[in-house]
Amino acid sequence: MTCRHIENNVLSNQKRCEMVMSVSSTFSRREFFPWLAVLSGCSTGLSSPPLSRPASIVASTGMVGDLVRELVPPSLGEVITLIRPGVDPHLYRPTRADLLKVLNARLIFSSGLHLEGRMDALFERADRPGRPSIAITSDIPKDLIIYPDDHSGRPDPHVWMDVSLWRATLGLIARTLKDVFPQAQDEITRREAQLSDVLARLDKTVEEMVASIPEPQRLLVTSHDAFAYFSRRYHIPVESIQGVTTDSEPGVADIDRLVDIITSRKLPAIFTESSVNDRGLRAVVEGVKARGHELILAGPLYTDALGEPGSPADTYVGMMLENARQIASILGGSTAPLDRWTQSSGNTHSSSRCLFKSLSPAVKMCEVDH
Structure with missing residues (x-):
């Protein structure tokens, strides 16, 4: 044409x-x-x-x-x-x-x-x-x-x-x-x-929560390789069943590799993602179970998209806080740094947004100064 x-x-x-x-x-x-x-x-x-x-x-x-x-x-x-x-x-x-x-x-x-x-x-x-x-x-x-x-x-x-x-x-x-x-x-x-x-302040909070995870359990396993920057910044190793993009299905070798890693580390959980099919991770859970180790399929974490309106991850700040909360709590770390942040309410657009009062009227500052 x-x-x-x-x-x-x-x-x-x-x-x-x-x-x-x-x-x-x-x-x-x-x-x-x-x-x-x-x-x-x-x-x-x-x-x-x-x-x-x-x-x-x-x-x-x-x-x-x-x-x-x-x-x-x-x-x-x-x-x-x-x-x-x-x-x-x-x-x-x-x-x-x-x-x-x-x-x-x-x-x-x-x-x-x-x-x-x-x-x-x-x-x-x-x-x-x-x-x-x-x-x-x-x-x-x-x-x-x-x-x-x-x-x-x-x-x-x-x-x-x-x-x-x-x-x-x-x-x-x-x-x-x-x-x-x-x-x-x-x-x-x-x-x-x-x-x-x-x-x-958000960066510091995420860093503190990830740092609280005990070393033997400080390994993040997810659906696809979306956490490389997170890994580098917050010092937590990452493994995934797919690569950087999600346009190909994981193979048997990918699943077996993760099963080996998880059983050797006795990892308590792996994490689904909100925008990625979890079929491959479910196969990993079954493979680990066959070797006598119980594994929690946790999540979802939010990687390529925010959460639905009204969810804890419906904003960028909320997304990163929710990810850090799940990772730290499930892998044995502390969520105490979240005490500095509180949920704003009465606003479907920003149920967990933590910004300054002087920004748009729809946004509330919800970090508590200590």
């Missing part, structure tokens, strides 16, 4: 045609035609939305959207997250509705490092003057990015599992917001400083 074969109403906008061609190269023919229908029928095209209406700011995942939402004053517009809670971003297929949201956005934020898979081409092609499309991990020093030893050459995208690295993305997000919304520079700067402080 070439641009000349696209309907006349699309030919009137060369930029839109280029977007169609870029998206078409990412999808099969059957997947592509619904996208073409959207682009052909959409009057917005690739031009930036009018400045007179409230801005629509698109974020790819809940982890990205959570940071952006706390930096954006509510008066500037709405932050829309594309990938829903509990959905695996590695396997996510963007919909026609997603494309329309991107086309109508004033700003687009993604995680980057190939986390979003099929969305990558869409985000790259959406970047244009007046509508930046930013991968927030692009400012992280390259020597801090982990490259798995799987010969793929692709980086591990799970940067948010190290709170200190996720905190380091705030600068790029804030700079981009201030470029697009210069009238709100002071407010965005204030929010950035306060959120940075909260994440620094």
Whole structure:
């Protein structure tokens, strides 16, 4: 297919045609035609939305959207997250509705490092003057990015599992917001400083809880290799039944390897993940049981997606606290550092968000100073 074969109403906008061609190269023919229908029928095209209406700011995942939402004053517009809670971003297929949201956005934020898979081409092609499309991990020093030893050459995208690295993305997000919304520079700067402080405290809390786990039991076994950054930052070895992505099934050798490790260490538990099928881990439990060792299948931990609204993990802060709580308590550590944090209530959007009162009115500061 070439641009000349696209309907006349699309030919009137060369930029839109280029977007169609870029998206078409990412999808099969059957997947592509619904996208073409959207682009052909959409009057917005690739031009930036009018400045007179409230801005629509698109974020790819809940982890990205959570940071952006706390930096954006509510008066500037709405932050829309594309990938829903509990959905695996590695396997996510963007919909026609997603494309329309991107086309109508004033700003687009993604995680980057190939986390979003099929969305990558869409985000790259959406970047244009007046509508930046930013991968927030692009400012992280390259020597801090982990490259798995799987010969793929692709980086591990799970940067948010190290709170200190996720905190380091705030600068790029804030700079981009201030470029697009210069009238709100002071407010965005204030929010950035306060959120940075909260994440620094969160980082310390997670570190203390993991450090309390007795050495013989300090081994985290999960569904897929999403905890490499967590492992490096918080000094806990990690084993998984799948690699960095979830697009392949674990084999018998993968299961047998974990069974050997778990039985030799007499590990008490392994952990499922909220967005990953647990079939492989259940096979591990059966294999361990056959060798006379009882193993708890705990979890879920939250890795590639936040929890459902109203759950303890429905925010980034809540997600990391809930993960640390489960890991520490089940592997024999202490959750005493959580005493500094309390659950905020009466807010379905942020049931466990622990931020400063001076951020958006919907958010409560819930860390207790000692």
